[in-house]
Amino acid sequence: MILRVISIIAAIAVAVAPAGAQKKGKVLKTEAQNYINKISKESVLKGSHIGVLAVKVNGDTVAAINPFKRLMPASNNKLISTGLAINELGPDFRFQTKIAHSGFVRDGVLYGDLYIVGGGDPTIASEDSIAMPTNALLDRWKVIVENAGIKEIRGMVVGDGRYFEGPYMPDSWQYEDMGTYYGTGGRGLSFYRNSQDIAVAAGAAPGDPISMTVKYPEAPWMTFIEECCTGEKGTGDELYLYVTEFAPIASMRGTFAVDRKPKTESCSNLFPELTCAWYLKEYLVKNGIAVAGGAGDIGPDGMVRNVPTYGKGLYDATRQDELTEIGSTYSPTVEQIARVTNWRSDNYYAETLYRMISKKNEGSADYYVARKAEYKALANIGVSTKEVQIRDGSGLSREDYLTPEFFCNFLQAMIKTKNYDAYIRTIGWPGHGMYEYRLAKEPKELKERIRYKSGSIGGVLSYSGYVRPTNGKVEDTIVFSVIVNNCLAGYDVLRPMVDKIVALIASEN
Numbered sequence: 257m258i259l260r261v262i263s264i265i266a267a268i269a270v271a272v273a274p275a276g277a278q279k280k281g282k283v284l285k286t287e288a289q290n291y292i293n294k295i296s297k298e299s300v301l302k303g304s305h306i307g308v309l310a311v312k313v314n315g316d317t318v319a320a321i322n323p324f325k326r327l328m329p330a331s332n333n334k335l336i337s338t339g340l341a342i343n344e345l346g347p348d349f350r351f352q353t354k355i356a357h358s359g360f361v362r363d364g365v366l367y368g369d370l371y372i373v374g375g376g377d378p379t380i381a382s383e384d385s386i387a388m389p390t391n392a393l394l395d396r397w398k399v400i401v402e403n404a405g406i407k408e409i410r411g412m413v414v415g416d417g418r419y420f421e422g423p424y425m426p427d428s429w430q431y432e433d434m435g436t437y438y439g440t441g442g443r444g445l446s447f448y449r450n451s452q453d454i455a456v457a458a459g460a461a462p463g464d465p466i467s468m469t470v471k472y473p474e475a476p477w478m479t480f481i482e483e484c485c486t487g488e489k490g491t492g493d494e495l496y497l498y499v500t501e502f503a504p505i506a507s508m509r510g511t512f513a514v515d516r517k518p519k520t521e522s523c524s525n526l527f528p529e530l531t532c533a534w535y536l537k538e539y540l541v542k543n544g545i546a547v548a549g550g551a552g553d554i555g556p557d558g559m560v561r562n563v564p565t566y567g568k569g570l571y572d573a574t575r576q577d578e579l580t581e582i583g584s585t586y587s588p589t590v591e592q593i594a595r596v597t598n599w600r601s602d603n604y605y606a607e608t609l610y611r612m613i614s615k616k617n618e619g620s621a622d623y624y625v626a627r628k629a630e631y632k633a634l635a636n637i638g639v640s641t642k643e644v645q646i647r648d649g650s651g652l653s654r655e656d657y658l659t660p661e662f663f664c665n666f667l668q669a670m671i672k673t674k675n676y677d678a679y680i681r682t683i684g685w686p687g688h689g690m691y692e693y694r695l696a697k698e699p700k701e702l703k704e705r706i707r708y709k710s711g712s713i714g715g716v717l718s719y720s721g722y723v724r725p726t727n728g729k730v731e732d733t734i735v736f737s738v739i740v741n742n743c744l745a746g747y748d749v750l751r752p753m754v755d756k757i758v759a760l761i762a763s764e765n
Contacts, residue, residue: 288319288760295753296321304715304743309660310736310761313668318734318764319757323664326644326657327739330711331601332718333651335663338594339670339679340633341609345616347591347678351377353445355400356579364407369549369560371579372397372532373416374445376615377587378608380532381448381473384596386588390448393585394539400583401545412549412562413537415529417444418576420611422622424501424526426648428655435497435506437522439652442607442621447532448473449604452525454508456495457518459486466495466512471520473531477504477563487511497523502556529553534563595682598709599689603650610649623648637669651711663720663737671730683707683721686758698759701726706762708736715742717750719758725765732765
Protein backbone atom coordinates (compact mmCIF):
# COMPACT_ATOMS: atom_id res chain seq x y z
CA MET A 257 0.00 0.00 0.00
CA ILE A 258 1.04 3.60 -0.61
CA LEU A 259 -0.87 5.20 2.25
CA ARG A 260 -0.67 4.20 5.94
CA VAL A 261 -3.75 5.05 7.93
CA ILE A 262 -3.48 7.26 11.00
CA SER A 263 -6.67 7.70 12.96
CA ILE A 264 -7.32 10.91 14.82
CA ILE A 265 -10.28 12.34 16.62
CA ALA A 266 -10.97 15.86 15.46
CA ALA A 267 -14.52 17.11 15.10
CA ILE A 268 -15.59 15.18 12.01
CA ALA A 269 -12.19 14.52 10.47
CA VAL A 270 -10.30 11.31 9.91
CA ALA A 271 -6.76 11.86 8.69
CA VAL A 272 -4.65 9.55 6.57
CA ALA A 273 -0.89 9.51 5.92
CA PRO A 274 1.13 7.52 3.39
CA ALA A 275 1.96 3.93 4.22
CA GLY A 276 5.34 2.46 3.53
CA ALA A 277 7.00 5.66 4.70
CA GLN A 278 10.05 5.45 6.98
CA LYS A 279 8.54 7.77 9.52
CA LYS A 280 5.06 8.50 10.74
CA GLY A 281 3.53 11.50 8.98
CA LYS A 282 2.25 14.46 10.93
CA VAL A 283 -1.33 15.71 11.03
CA LEU A 284 -0.92 19.37 10.23
CA LYS A 285 -3.12 22.09 11.69
CA THR A 286 -4.21 23.88 8.54
CA GLU A 287 -6.67 26.51 7.38
CA ALA A 288 -7.93 23.98 4.84
CA GLN A 289 -8.96 21.59 7.63
CA ASN A 290 -10.64 24.38 9.61
CA TYR A 291 -12.59 25.50 6.55
CA ILE A 292 -13.71 21.94 5.71
CA ASN A 293 -14.90 21.41 9.27
CA LYS A 294 -16.86 24.66 9.07
CA ILE A 295 -18.62 24.21 5.72
CA SER A 296 -19.49 20.56 6.35
CA LYS A 297 -21.87 21.78 9.05
CA GLU A 298 -23.54 24.45 6.91
CA SER A 299 -27.02 24.09 5.45
CA VAL A 300 -25.73 24.01 1.86
CA LEU A 301 -24.11 20.64 2.52
CA LYS A 302 -26.71 19.35 4.97
CA GLY A 303 -27.74 15.89 3.84
CA SER A 304 -24.91 15.75 1.32
CA HIS A 305 -21.89 13.49 1.42
CA ILE A 306 -18.42 15.03 1.38
CA GLY A 307 -15.05 13.31 1.36
CA VAL A 308 -11.67 15.06 1.38
CA LEU A 309 -8.09 13.94 1.64
CA ALA A 310 -4.94 15.94 1.01
CA VAL A 311 -1.57 14.46 1.93
CA LYS A 312 2.05 15.21 1.17
CA VAL A 313 4.25 12.55 -0.34
CA ASN A 314 6.33 12.69 2.86
CA GLY A 315 3.31 11.46 4.83
CA ASP A 316 2.01 14.69 6.37
CA THR A 317 -1.78 15.10 6.30
CA VAL A 318 -2.94 18.53 5.13
CA ALA A 319 -6.71 17.98 5.38
CA ALA A 320 -9.14 15.11 5.74
CA ILE A 321 -12.78 14.33 6.26
CA ASN A 322 -14.40 10.99 5.43
CA PRO A 323 -11.44 9.87 3.28
CA PHE A 324 -12.73 6.28 3.16
CA LYS A 325 -16.29 7.15 2.11
CA ARG A 326 -17.23 5.61 -1.24
CA LEU A 327 -18.59 8.30 -3.54
CA MET A 328 -19.38 8.82 -7.21
CA PRO A 329 -16.35 10.62 -8.67
CA ALA A 330 -17.88 11.64 -12.03
CA SER A 331 -15.14 12.72 -14.46
CA ASN A 332 -12.37 12.36 -11.89
CA ASN A 333 -12.42 8.79 -13.21
CA LYS A 334 -10.61 10.09 -16.29
CA LEU A 335 -7.50 10.70 -14.19
CA ILE A 336 -7.32 6.93 -13.74
CA SER A 337 -8.05 6.01 -17.37
CA THR A 338 -5.54 8.45 -18.80
CA GLY A 339 -2.86 7.61 -16.25
CA LEU A 340 -3.18 3.87 -16.80
CA ALA A 341 -3.30 4.30 -20.59
CA ILE A 342 -0.06 6.26 -20.55
CA ASN A 343 1.50 3.71 -18.22
CA GLU A 344 0.24 0.55 -19.93
CA LEU A 345 0.19 1.58 -23.61
CA GLY A 346 3.00 4.12 -23.46
CA PRO A 347 2.71 7.87 -24.13
CA ASP A 348 3.82 7.42 -27.77
CA PHE A 349 1.36 4.64 -28.63
CA ARG A 350 -0.82 5.30 -31.70
CA PHE A 351 -4.05 3.60 -32.79
CA GLN A 352 -3.94 2.05 -36.27
CA THR A 353 -6.72 2.11 -38.87
CA LYS A 354 -6.30 -0.29 -41.79
CA ILE A 355 -7.68 -0.14 -45.31
CA ALA A 356 -8.23 -3.64 -46.68
CA HIS A 357 -10.46 -5.56 -49.02
CA SER A 358 -12.16 -8.89 -49.49
CA GLY A 359 -12.21 -10.66 -52.84
CA PHE A 360 -9.61 -9.83 -55.49
CA VAL A 361 -8.48 -7.06 -57.84
CA ARG A 362 -8.35 -7.62 -61.61
CA ASP A 363 -7.77 -5.00 -64.29
CA GLY A 364 -8.40 -2.16 -61.83
CA VAL A 365 -11.68 -3.62 -60.54
CA LEU A 366 -12.15 -4.81 -56.95
CA TYR A 367 -14.45 -7.81 -56.98
CA GLY A 368 -15.24 -7.62 -53.30
CA ASP A 369 -15.74 -5.06 -50.53
CA LEU A 370 -13.39 -2.31 -49.39
CA TYR A 371 -13.02 -2.40 -45.59
CA ILE A 372 -12.13 0.39 -43.18
CA VAL A 373 -10.79 -1.75 -40.35
CA GLY A 374 -10.93 0.25 -37.15
CA GLY A 375 -8.24 -0.11 -34.50
CA GLY A 376 -9.83 2.09 -31.87
CA ASP A 377 -8.68 5.52 -33.12
CA PRO A 378 -11.15 7.94 -31.45
CA THR A 379 -9.98 10.99 -33.42
CA ILE A 380 -11.19 10.03 -36.91
CA ALA A 381 -13.03 13.03 -38.42
CA SER A 382 -12.94 14.85 -35.10
CA GLU A 383 -12.45 18.61 -35.09
CA ASP A 384 -9.60 18.46 -32.59
CA SER A 385 -6.38 20.17 -33.60
CA ILE A 386 -4.46 16.97 -32.87
CA ALA A 387 -6.42 15.04 -35.50
CA MET A 388 -5.92 14.92 -39.26
CA PRO A 389 -8.61 17.05 -40.99
CA THR A 390 -11.43 14.89 -42.34
CA ASN A 391 -10.88 15.58 -46.03
CA ALA A 392 -7.15 15.05 -45.66
CA LEU A 393 -7.79 11.67 -44.04
CA LEU A 394 -10.33 10.64 -46.68
CA ASP A 395 -7.84 11.66 -49.35
CA ARG A 396 -5.12 9.60 -47.67
CA TRP A 397 -7.43 6.58 -47.79
CA LYS A 398 -8.28 7.30 -51.44
CA VAL A 399 -4.57 7.34 -52.31
CA ILE A 400 -4.16 3.97 -50.58
CA VAL A 401 -6.97 2.59 -52.75
CA GLU A 402 -5.44 4.05 -55.91
CA ASN A 403 -1.98 2.72 -55.07
CA ALA A 404 -3.50 -0.75 -54.81
CA GLY A 405 -4.56 -0.39 -58.42
CA ILE A 406 -8.27 -0.12 -57.63
CA LYS A 407 -10.26 2.11 -59.99
CA GLU A 408 -13.68 0.58 -59.42
CA ILE A 409 -15.34 -1.27 -56.53
CA ARG A 410 -18.04 -3.78 -57.41
CA GLY A 411 -18.92 -4.34 -53.77
CA MET A 412 -19.40 -1.95 -50.85
CA VAL A 413 -17.29 0.26 -48.62
CA VAL A 414 -17.69 -1.41 -45.22
CA GLY A 415 -17.02 0.19 -41.85
CA ASP A 416 -15.53 -2.51 -39.63
CA GLY A 417 -15.55 -1.85 -35.87
CA ARG A 418 -15.00 -5.42 -34.71
CA TYR A 419 -11.68 -4.56 -33.04
CA PHE A 420 -13.57 -3.73 -29.84
CA GLU A 421 -15.68 -6.68 -28.78
CA GLY A 422 -18.85 -6.68 -26.72
CA PRO A 423 -21.47 -4.00 -25.97
CA TYR A 424 -20.77 -0.45 -27.12
CA MET A 425 -21.27 0.94 -23.61
CA PRO A 426 -21.51 -0.28 -20.01
CA ASP A 427 -24.82 -1.64 -18.73
CA SER A 428 -24.66 0.78 -15.81
CA TRP A 429 -25.10 3.90 -17.95
CA GLN A 430 -28.49 5.60 -17.89
CA TYR A 431 -30.59 5.23 -21.01
CA GLU A 432 -31.02 8.96 -21.51
CA ASP A 433 -27.24 9.46 -21.49
CA MET A 434 -26.79 7.12 -24.47
CA GLY A 435 -28.39 9.61 -26.85
CA THR A 436 -26.07 12.45 -25.89
CA TYR A 437 -22.67 13.28 -27.37
CA TYR A 438 -21.08 12.25 -24.07
CA GLY A 439 -22.76 8.83 -23.97
CA THR A 440 -21.43 7.00 -27.02
CA GLY A 441 -19.06 4.51 -25.39
CA GLY A 442 -15.75 3.28 -26.84
CA ARG A 443 -15.86 1.96 -30.43
CA GLY A 444 -13.52 0.07 -32.74
CA LEU A 445 -14.22 2.51 -35.60
CA SER A 446 -15.40 6.06 -34.98
CA PHE A 447 -16.39 9.18 -36.89
CA TYR A 448 -16.75 12.76 -35.63
CA ARG A 449 -16.36 11.57 -32.03
CA ASN A 450 -19.50 9.49 -32.68
CA SER A 451 -21.69 12.56 -32.33
CA GLN A 452 -24.35 14.12 -34.54
CA ASP A 453 -25.29 17.79 -34.77
CA ILE A 454 -29.02 18.45 -34.87
CA ALA A 455 -30.37 22.01 -35.24
CA VAL A 456 -33.45 22.72 -33.11
CA ALA A 457 -35.72 25.74 -32.76
CA ALA A 458 -38.81 26.38 -30.62
CA GLY A 459 -42.28 26.80 -32.06
CA ALA A 460 -44.38 29.92 -31.70
CA ALA A 461 -46.13 28.80 -28.50
CA PRO A 462 -45.87 26.14 -25.77
CA GLY A 463 -47.10 22.81 -27.09
CA ASP A 464 -46.16 23.55 -30.69
CA PRO A 465 -43.82 21.21 -32.55
CA ILE A 466 -40.17 22.17 -32.60
CA SER A 467 -38.07 22.47 -35.75
CA MET A 468 -35.44 19.71 -35.98
CA THR A 469 -32.83 19.29 -38.75
CA VAL A 470 -29.87 16.92 -38.94
CA LYS A 471 -26.80 19.01 -39.84
CA TYR A 472 -23.70 16.80 -39.66
CA PRO A 473 -22.79 14.08 -40.29
CA GLU A 474 -25.36 12.92 -42.83
CA ALA A 475 -27.41 9.89 -41.86
CA PRO A 476 -29.77 8.94 -44.71
CA TRP A 477 -30.38 5.56 -43.09
CA MET A 478 -31.83 7.08 -39.91
CA THR A 479 -35.49 7.65 -39.10
CA PHE A 480 -35.97 10.46 -36.58
CA ILE A 481 -39.24 10.55 -34.65
CA GLU A 482 -40.18 13.87 -33.07
CA GLU A 483 -41.85 13.17 -29.71
CA CYS A 484 -40.99 16.60 -28.37
CA CYS A 485 -42.61 20.00 -28.24
CA THR A 486 -42.08 23.64 -27.33
CA GLY A 487 -41.95 24.15 -23.57
CA GLU A 488 -43.13 26.95 -21.29
CA LYS A 489 -41.00 30.06 -20.92
CA GLY A 490 -38.08 29.56 -18.55
CA THR A 491 -38.06 25.74 -18.73
CA GLY A 492 -34.84 25.66 -20.75
CA ASP A 493 -33.54 22.86 -22.92
CA GLU A 494 -34.87 19.46 -21.84
CA LEU A 495 -34.39 17.61 -25.12
CA TYR A 496 -32.94 14.11 -25.16
CA LEU A 497 -32.37 11.82 -28.12
CA TYR A 498 -33.26 8.20 -27.43
CA VAL A 499 -31.47 5.78 -29.71
CA THR A 500 -30.18 2.19 -29.82
CA GLU A 501 -27.51 0.55 -31.96
CA PHE A 502 -29.91 -2.29 -32.86
CA ALA A 503 -32.06 -0.25 -35.26
CA PRO A 504 -31.62 3.01 -37.22
CA ILE A 505 -34.46 4.77 -35.40
CA ALA A 506 -34.12 7.67 -32.97
CA SER A 507 -36.69 9.57 -30.96
CA MET A 508 -36.21 13.16 -29.80
CA ARG A 509 -38.17 13.61 -26.57
CA GLY A 510 -38.71 16.40 -24.07
CA THR A 511 -39.26 20.12 -24.39
CA PHE A 512 -37.43 23.17 -25.70
CA ALA A 513 -38.57 26.42 -24.08
CA VAL A 514 -40.39 28.97 -26.19
CA ASP A 515 -37.96 31.70 -25.11
CA ARG A 516 -34.82 29.72 -26.06
CA LYS A 517 -32.84 30.79 -29.10
CA PRO A 518 -32.27 28.20 -31.86
CA LYS A 519 -29.25 26.01 -31.14
CA THR A 520 -27.40 22.93 -32.26
CA GLU A 521 -27.84 19.86 -30.09
CA SER A 522 -24.85 17.54 -30.02
CA CYS A 523 -26.31 14.06 -29.88
CA SER A 524 -25.06 10.50 -30.07
CA ASN A 525 -24.45 8.71 -33.36
CA LEU A 526 -24.56 4.99 -32.63
CA PHE A 527 -23.71 4.08 -36.22
CA PRO A 528 -20.21 5.58 -36.62
CA GLU A 529 -18.90 2.61 -38.61
CA LEU A 530 -21.57 3.12 -41.26
CA THR A 531 -21.04 6.89 -41.16
CA CYS A 532 -17.31 6.47 -41.77
CA ALA A 533 -17.97 4.09 -44.67
CA TRP A 534 -20.58 6.46 -46.12
CA TYR A 535 -18.22 9.43 -46.16
CA LEU A 536 -15.36 7.43 -47.71
CA LYS A 537 -17.72 6.04 -50.35
CA GLU A 538 -18.94 9.54 -51.20
CA TYR A 539 -15.35 10.81 -51.41
CA LEU A 540 -14.25 7.97 -53.67
CA VAL A 541 -17.19 8.44 -56.04
CA LYS A 542 -16.58 12.19 -56.16
CA ASN A 543 -12.98 11.50 -57.18
CA GLY A 544 -13.75 9.03 -59.94
CA ILE A 545 -13.73 5.65 -58.16
CA ALA A 546 -17.12 4.01 -58.69
CA VAL A 547 -18.66 2.04 -55.80
CA ALA A 548 -21.46 -0.19 -56.99
CA GLY A 549 -22.67 -1.44 -53.61
CA GLY A 550 -22.77 1.81 -51.63
CA ALA A 551 -21.82 1.91 -47.93
CA GLY A 552 -22.34 -0.62 -45.17
CA ASP A 553 -21.19 -1.84 -41.78
CA ILE A 554 -21.15 -5.06 -39.78
CA GLY A 555 -23.98 -5.89 -37.40
CA PRO A 556 -23.72 -7.57 -34.00
CA ASP A 557 -24.39 -10.89 -35.76
CA GLY A 558 -21.33 -10.48 -37.99
CA MET A 559 -23.39 -9.82 -41.10
CA VAL A 560 -22.60 -7.03 -43.57
CA ARG A 561 -25.47 -4.53 -43.82
CA ASN A 562 -26.00 -1.73 -46.32
CA VAL A 563 -27.96 1.52 -46.35
CA PRO A 564 -31.03 0.58 -48.44
CA THR A 565 -31.79 -2.54 -46.39
CA TYR A 566 -30.26 -1.39 -43.13
CA GLY A 567 -31.01 -3.67 -40.22
CA LYS A 568 -31.04 -6.81 -42.38
CA GLY A 569 -27.77 -8.61 -42.86
CA LEU A 570 -26.85 -9.44 -46.45
CA TYR A 571 -23.97 -11.88 -45.97
CA ASP A 572 -21.24 -12.84 -43.53
CA ALA A 573 -18.43 -10.33 -43.14
CA THR A 574 -14.99 -11.54 -44.14
CA ARG A 575 -12.82 -12.34 -41.15
CA GLN A 576 -10.27 -9.65 -40.47
CA ASP A 577 -7.35 -12.05 -40.73
CA GLU A 578 -8.57 -13.08 -44.19
CA LEU A 579 -8.75 -9.54 -45.58
CA THR A 580 -6.02 -8.18 -47.86
CA GLU A 581 -4.49 -5.11 -46.19
CA ILE A 582 -3.44 -2.37 -48.61
CA GLY A 583 -2.48 0.46 -46.24
CA SER A 584 -3.05 2.14 -42.91
CA THR A 585 -3.14 5.44 -41.04
CA TYR A 586 -2.35 6.27 -37.43
CA SER A 587 -3.88 8.38 -34.67
CA PRO A 588 -2.18 11.07 -32.59
CA THR A 589 -0.24 9.71 -29.61
CA VAL A 590 -1.90 8.46 -26.45
CA GLU A 591 -0.37 11.38 -24.56
CA GLN A 592 -2.02 13.84 -26.96
CA ILE A 593 -5.35 12.03 -26.73
CA ALA A 594 -5.11 11.82 -22.93
CA ARG A 595 -4.48 15.54 -22.71
CA VAL A 596 -7.63 16.33 -24.71
CA THR A 597 -9.49 13.75 -22.60
CA ASN A 598 -8.63 15.51 -19.36
CA TRP A 599 -8.81 19.10 -20.55
CA ARG A 600 -12.16 18.73 -22.31
CA SER A 601 -13.38 15.94 -20.05
CA ASP A 602 -14.14 13.82 -23.10
CA ASN A 603 -16.08 10.67 -22.20
CA TYR A 604 -15.62 9.02 -25.58
CA TYR A 605 -11.85 9.39 -25.58
CA ALA A 606 -11.72 8.12 -21.99
CA GLU A 607 -13.76 5.02 -22.81
CA THR A 608 -11.54 4.30 -25.81
CA LEU A 609 -8.39 4.46 -23.68
CA TYR A 610 -10.04 2.30 -21.03
CA ARG A 611 -10.99 -0.39 -23.57
CA MET A 612 -7.65 -0.25 -25.37
CA ILE A 613 -5.77 -1.13 -22.18
CA SER A 614 -7.90 -4.27 -21.99
CA LYS A 615 -7.44 -5.06 -25.67
CA LYS A 616 -3.67 -4.87 -25.34
CA ASN A 617 -3.33 -6.70 -22.05
CA GLU A 618 -6.20 -9.20 -22.15
CA GLY A 619 -6.88 -9.60 -25.87
CA SER A 620 -10.44 -8.32 -25.55
CA ALA A 621 -12.03 -4.89 -25.19
CA ASP A 622 -15.32 -6.21 -23.82
CA TYR A 623 -16.40 -4.07 -20.88
CA TYR A 624 -16.57 -7.06 -18.54
CA VAL A 625 -12.97 -7.92 -19.40
CA ALA A 626 -11.92 -4.25 -19.26
CA ARG A 627 -12.94 -3.98 -15.61
CA LYS A 628 -10.57 -6.80 -14.69
CA ALA A 629 -7.84 -5.35 -16.88
CA GLU A 630 -8.07 -2.00 -15.10
CA TYR A 631 -7.85 -3.62 -11.69
CA LYS A 632 -4.75 -5.54 -12.81
CA ALA A 633 -3.17 -2.35 -14.16
CA LEU A 634 -3.81 -0.63 -10.85
CA ALA A 635 -2.29 -3.55 -8.95
CA ASN A 636 0.79 -3.26 -11.17
CA ILE A 637 1.52 0.16 -9.68
CA GLY A 638 0.63 -0.90 -6.15
CA VAL A 639 -2.89 0.50 -5.85
CA SER A 640 -5.51 -1.68 -4.15
CA THR A 641 -9.08 -1.80 -5.48
CA LYS A 642 -10.38 -3.87 -2.59
CA GLU A 643 -12.60 -1.12 -1.15
CA VAL A 644 -13.76 0.54 -4.38
CA GLN A 645 -15.76 -0.21 -7.53
CA ILE A 646 -15.04 1.05 -11.06
CA ARG A 647 -17.48 0.37 -13.89
CA ASP A 648 -16.21 2.52 -16.78
CA GLY A 649 -13.43 4.77 -17.97
CA SER A 650 -15.17 8.14 -17.97
CA GLY A 651 -17.13 8.36 -14.72
CA LEU A 652 -20.53 8.47 -16.42
CA SER A 653 -21.62 5.33 -14.60
CA ARG A 654 -23.63 5.82 -11.41
CA GLU A 655 -22.03 2.60 -10.15
CA ASP A 656 -18.52 4.02 -9.84
CA TYR A 657 -17.75 4.15 -6.10
CA LEU A 658 -14.34 5.57 -5.23
CA THR A 659 -12.83 7.15 -2.15
CA PRO A 660 -10.61 10.21 -1.66
CA GLU A 661 -8.03 7.83 -0.21
CA PHE A 662 -8.08 5.77 -3.42
CA PHE A 663 -7.45 8.82 -5.58
CA CYS A 664 -4.55 9.91 -3.38
CA ASN A 665 -3.12 6.39 -3.53
CA PHE A 666 -3.36 6.41 -7.31
CA LEU A 667 -1.94 9.89 -7.81
CA GLN A 668 0.98 9.15 -5.54
CA ALA A 669 1.63 5.85 -7.31
CA MET A 670 1.78 7.61 -10.66
CA ILE A 671 4.60 9.81 -9.38
CA LYS A 672 6.75 6.69 -9.08
CA THR A 673 6.13 5.51 -12.65
CA LYS A 674 8.53 6.24 -15.51
CA ASN A 675 5.72 8.01 -17.39
CA TYR A 676 4.77 10.49 -14.66
CA ASP A 677 6.12 13.49 -16.58
CA ALA A 678 4.00 12.59 -19.60
CA TYR A 679 0.97 12.01 -17.37
CA ILE A 680 1.09 15.32 -15.55
CA ARG A 681 1.38 17.14 -18.89
CA THR A 682 -2.13 15.88 -19.67
CA ILE A 683 -3.70 17.48 -16.58
CA GLY A 684 -5.02 21.05 -16.60
CA TRP A 685 -4.61 23.87 -14.11
CA PRO A 686 -6.73 26.84 -12.99
CA GLY A 687 -6.54 29.84 -15.26
CA HIS A 688 -6.20 27.83 -18.47
CA GLY A 689 -8.50 25.94 -20.85
CA MET A 690 -11.72 24.67 -19.32
CA TYR A 691 -10.51 25.94 -15.94
CA GLU A 692 -9.94 29.48 -17.16
CA TYR A 693 -12.19 31.06 -14.52
CA ARG A 694 -11.32 28.77 -11.63
CA LEU A 695 -9.57 30.34 -8.64
CA ALA A 696 -9.73 33.69 -10.45
CA LYS A 697 -8.75 35.72 -7.37
CA GLU A 698 -5.82 33.53 -6.37
CA PRO A 699 -2.24 34.52 -7.28
CA LYS A 700 -0.86 33.17 -10.54
CA GLU A 701 2.02 31.48 -8.75
CA LEU A 702 -0.39 29.36 -6.69
CA LYS A 703 -2.61 28.42 -9.64
CA GLU A 704 0.29 27.30 -11.77
CA ARG A 705 1.39 24.82 -9.12
CA ILE A 706 -1.99 23.01 -9.22
CA ARG A 707 -2.70 20.19 -11.68
CA TYR A 708 -6.20 18.80 -11.31
CA LYS A 709 -9.27 17.35 -12.94
CA SER A 710 -12.84 18.34 -12.19
CA GLY A 711 -15.92 16.14 -12.33
CA SER A 712 -19.61 16.93 -12.20
CA ILE A 713 -22.80 14.98 -12.79
CA GLY A 714 -26.24 15.37 -11.19
CA GLY A 715 -25.47 16.51 -7.63
CA VAL A 716 -21.79 15.52 -7.83
CA LEU A 717 -18.75 17.79 -7.82
CA SER A 718 -15.20 16.53 -7.51
CA TYR A 719 -11.62 17.77 -7.84
CA SER A 720 -8.54 15.57 -7.61
CA GLY A 721 -4.92 16.21 -8.50
CA TYR A 722 -1.52 17.50 -7.49
CA VAL A 723 -0.03 20.62 -5.90
CA ARG A 724 3.59 21.05 -6.83
CA PRO A 725 5.70 22.49 -3.98
CA THR A 726 7.35 25.89 -4.12
CA ASN A 727 10.64 24.32 -3.00
CA GLY A 728 10.61 21.78 -5.85
CA LYS A 729 11.01 18.79 -3.52
CA VAL A 730 8.98 15.78 -4.63
CA GLU A 731 8.36 14.74 -1.03
CA ASP A 732 6.47 17.98 -0.43
CA THR A 733 4.12 17.44 -3.39
CA ILE A 734 0.51 17.30 -2.23
CA VAL A 735 -1.95 14.82 -3.69
CA PHE A 736 -5.58 15.63 -2.98
CA SER A 737 -9.16 14.59 -3.68
CA VAL A 738 -12.34 16.50 -2.86
CA ILE A 739 -15.66 14.78 -3.66
CA VAL A 740 -19.19 16.01 -2.91
CA ASN A 741 -22.27 13.87 -3.64
CA ASN A 742 -26.03 14.35 -3.31
CA CYS A 743 -25.83 18.11 -3.10
CA LEU A 744 -29.02 19.92 -4.07
CA ALA A 745 -27.34 23.33 -4.25
CA GLY A 746 -26.46 24.63 -7.68
CA TYR A 747 -22.89 24.51 -8.95
CA ASP A 748 -22.77 28.30 -8.70
CA VAL A 749 -23.06 27.85 -4.92
CA LEU A 750 -21.06 24.66 -4.48
CA ARG A 751 -18.13 25.29 -6.79
CA PRO A 752 -16.76 28.38 -4.96
CA MET A 753 -16.67 26.34 -1.75
CA VAL A 754 -14.74 23.51 -3.37
CA ASP A 755 -12.47 26.02 -5.12
CA LYS A 756 -11.59 27.50 -1.77
CA ILE A 757 -10.76 24.08 -0.34
CA VAL A 758 -8.34 23.52 -3.22
CA ALA A 759 -6.78 26.96 -2.83
CA LEU A 760 -6.25 26.45 0.91
CA ILE A 761 -4.72 23.04 0.31
CA ALA A 762 -2.36 24.51 -2.29
CA SER A 763 -1.25 27.25 0.09
CA GLU A 764 0.26 24.58 2.37
CA ASN A 765 3.33 23.95 0.22
